[in-house]
Amino acid sequence: MAKAVLDRENIKLNVSIATMEEGIRFTGGILVANGYVDAGYIDKMLEREEMASTFMGNSLAIPHGTEDAKANVLQTGISVVTVPEGVDFGGGNIAKILIGIAGKNNEHLDILSNIAIVCSDEENIEKILNARTEEEIMDLFSDVG
Amino acid sequence: MAEGRNRARIQRFGSHLSGMIMPNIGAFIAWGLITALFIPAGWLPYEPLAALVGPMIIYLLPLLIGFTGGRLVYDFRGGVLGATATMGVIVGSDIPMFLGAMIMGPLAGYLMKKIDQLFLDKIRAGFEMLYNTFSAGILGATLAGIAVLGIGPIVNSLVNSLANGVEFTVNNGLLPLASIVIEPAKILFLNNAINHGFLSPLGVEQAATAGKSILFLLETNPGPGLGILLAFTVFGKGISKSSAPGAIIIQFLGGIHEIYFPFVLMKPLLVLAVIGGGMSGVFTFVLLDAGLVATPAPGSIFALLALTPQGNYVGVVLGVAVAAAVSFTIASIILKTTKDVEEDLTVATGKMEEMKGKKSSASEFLTPGAATTSDGDVLHEAGAVTSTPGVKATEDVRRVVFACDAGMGSSAMGASILKNKFKKENIDIPVTNTAISQLPEDADIVVTHKDLTPRAKEKLPQAEHISVENFMNSPEYDKLTQRLKK
Numbered sequence: 177m178a179k180a181v182l183d184r185e186n187i188k189l190n191v192s193i194a195t196m197e198e199g200i201r202f203t204g205g206i207l208v209a210n211g212y213v214d215a216g217y218i219d220k221m222l223e224r225e226e227m228a229s230t231f232m233g234n235s236l237a238i239p240h241g242t243e244d245a246k247a248n249v250l251q252t253g254i255s256v257v258t259v260p261e262g263v264d265f266g267g268g269n270i271a272k273i274l275i276g277i278a279g280k281n282n283e284h285l286d287i288l289s290n291i292a293i294v295c296s297d298e299e300n301i302e303k304i305l306n307a308r309t310e311e312e313i314m315d316l317f318s319d320v321g
Numbered sequence: 322m323a324e325g326r327n328r329a330r331i332q333r334f335g336s337h338l339s340g341m342i343m344p345n346i347g348a349f350i351a352w353g354l355i356t357a358l359f360i361p362a363g364w365l366p367y368e369p370l371a372a373l374v375g376p377m378i379i380y381l382l383p384l385l386i387g388f389t390g391g392r393l394v395y396d397f398r399g400g401v402l403g404a405t406a407t408m409g410v411i412v413g414s415d416i417p418m419f420l421g422a423m424i425m426g427p428l429a430g431y432l433m434k435k436i437d438q439l440f441l442d443k444i445r446a447g448f449e450m451l452y453n454t455f456s457a458g459i460l461g462a463t464l465a466g467i468a469v470l471g472i473g474p475i476v477n478s479l480v481n482s483l484a485n486g487v488e489f490t491v492n493n494g495l496l497p498l499a500s501i502v503i504e505p506a507k508i509l510f511l512n513n514a515i516n517h518g519f520l521s522p523l524g525v526e527q528a529a530t531a532g533k534s535i536l537f538l539l540e541t542n543p544g545p546g547l548g549i550l551l552a553f554t555v556f557g558k559g560i561s562k563s564s565a566p567g568a569i570i571i572q573f574l575g576g577i578h579e580i581y582f583p584f585v586l587m588k589p590l591l592v593l594a595v596i597g598g599g600m601s602g603v604f605t606f607v608l609l610d611a612g613l614v615a616t617p618a619p620g621s622i623f624a625l626l627a628l629t630p631q632g633n634y635v636g637v638v639l640g641v642a643v644a645a646a647v648s649f650t651i652a653s654i655i656l657k658t659t660k661d662v663e664e665d666l667t668v669a670t671g672k673m674e675e676m677k678g679k680k681s682s683a684s685e686f687l688t689p690g691a692a693t694t695s696d697g698d699v700l701h702e703a704g705a706v707t708s709t710p711g712v713k714a715t716e717d718v719r720r721v722v723f724a725c726d727a728g729m730g731s732s733a734m735g736a737s738i739l740k741n742k743f744k745k746e747n748i749d750i751p752v753t754n755t756a757i758s759q760l761p762e763d764a765d766i767v768v769t770h771k772d773l774t775p776r777a778k779e780k781l782p783q784a785e786h787i788s789v790e791n792f793m794n795s796p797e798y799d800k801l802t803q804r805l806k807k
Contacts, residue, residue: 177358185601190396190397192394192395228725230731232731232734232791232792232793233790233791233792233793233794233795234791234794235795238734254657285733288733288734288737289733289734289736289737290737290790291734292733292734292735292737292738292793293737293738293741295793296738296741296793296794298794
């Protein structure tokens with residue numbers, strides 16, 4: 177049975193993360209643990225970050241694999257990690273919301289666009305960071321799941 | 322560049338300081354209220370309740386700060402260690418240890434984190450609990466001990482010399498000069514660093530003995546900002562004139578001072594007006610011996626009045642009024658005599674956000690105001706008449722393309738957001754996304770991250786290029802939407 181793209185288990189709130197690499201490994205680790213990608217995907221995520229930052233503005237970073245990491249993706253999934261203290265994603269860009277993405281067959285473009293519209297609103301960023309339960313995040317991204 | 326990095330560093334430091342203070346402001350105000358009411362000089366002198374004043378300021382407030390500071394670094398485990406270590410500086414000193422708590426809290430959290438990183442994965446299964454409790458216990462006991470013997474006395478003398486400096490300026494009537502530093506620093510968003518990191522800890526000490534402190538009024542006086550906004554209300558032009566009255570409500574009544582920062586950044590000479598307002602306000606406070614019982618946060622006129630002790634109302638109100646009047650007068654002169662083209666408020670807001678390093682909650686109020694006035698028409702005309710290479714006339718825009726390196730991530734997100742905005746305004750222009758290498762020939766406007774714009778221009782020189790820094794929330798999106806709206 178296919179898992180939901182965004183599951184309760186894919187959300188980790190108020191995590192303390194020291195470095196960008198730790199953040200990417202953590203976000204990717206959730207995707208591995210819940211069976212969306214194989215372990216090799218994390219290396220591809222780190223490789224992708226080397227090429228160009230996935231920091232998007234509004235305290236949001238969306239670490240994901242490279243183009244050729246498609247083979248590592250078992251099924252489309254996203255993980256959401258909130259880091260209220262923030263983590264430096266290079267160049268002084270502080271990310272507080274990390275959204276790990278694994279997309280298959282361009283399914284991820286719909287997800288991305290939903291995330292983009294939710295996160296372009298500063299108020300929603302606050303809501304995400306202030307969320308106390310995974311359910312609140314699920315509701316905010318309800319169109320995604 | 323280096324200057325920007327330093328500023329960012331100071332701001333981060335400031336936000337770290339305020340991150341330790343802000344969550345505990347409730348406790349500070351509780352203490353302030355108890356002090357105002359029950360100390361011998363208060364409204365309802367009552368000794369049994371006044372007994373709270375000392376222990377709260379000596380123990381409760383520093384411990385809360387130490388806990389919060391440790392927790393910022395390493396969650397609850399860091400918080401517990403932070404509070405434990407802070408106890409050391411409290412015992413090792415004879416003054417309220419706010420600065421000590423701000424140092425020990427994060428330090429203890431950091432050390433716990435490092436120790437855990439060293440040992441945690443070497444602990445055998447079943448022994449985690451034992452490790453967790455005893456490692457924290459040993460570290461906590463060690464830090465508290467070191468703090469009593471070493472750090473407490475050092476911080477003690479540091480605070481004493483700072484306090485002596487402040488006392489010197491107060492006694493010699495030099496305090497108004499502080500505004501020369503405070504007012505410009507506020508506009509660079511160092512307000513929290515100055516207020517919560519320096520002025521309020523010293524003020525709290527003064528208030529503990531004297532029942533009030535003028536230091537609480539230095540940064541929080543809403544008068545200078547009010548003067549600027551009033552001047553814009555009367556003598557401003559266009560958007561700034563129309564948004565100033567609303568900004569007054571947010572600033573003066575709501576206490577969100579950052580709303581007026583863009584107005585000053587728009588015309589940097591106006592910094593003279595806020596300095597002048599600040600100085601004359603402080604001068605009035607000094608003259609009338611006015612003070613507050615605790616830090617008003619935010620700096621709203623209501624918060625100020627609520628924390629004004631008996632017999633100080635005239636001084637506080639006059640200080641605010643004088644500051645507003647002086648700031649208004651100087652700002653009006655500057656606004657009337659400088660003839661240069663007024664910089665767009667949205668540009669100034671963008672500048673402010675750049676300085677702050679993030680989107681400001683206050684600027685949301687400013688930018689929509691900018692969008693609904695005649696601004697759109699002016700831009701539209703400029704585009705149609707001049708048809709300079711670069712800016713396309715509205716009727717010539719048939720396709721907007723977002724481009725990024727691979728065409729998978731950031732450009733897709735940016736395109737979704739703009740598409741959404743266009744839809745809301747019924748703009749019927751397709752927005753797509755692609756990799757720069759595959760930019761279509763018929764794209765009329767190309768939006769790229771500023772680092773990639775040169776490459777995009779090379780690929781498609783005839784198109785109009787828009788650079789953004791923040792894909793999620795660029796002011797450019799709203800500008801483009803307004804421009805293309807029929």
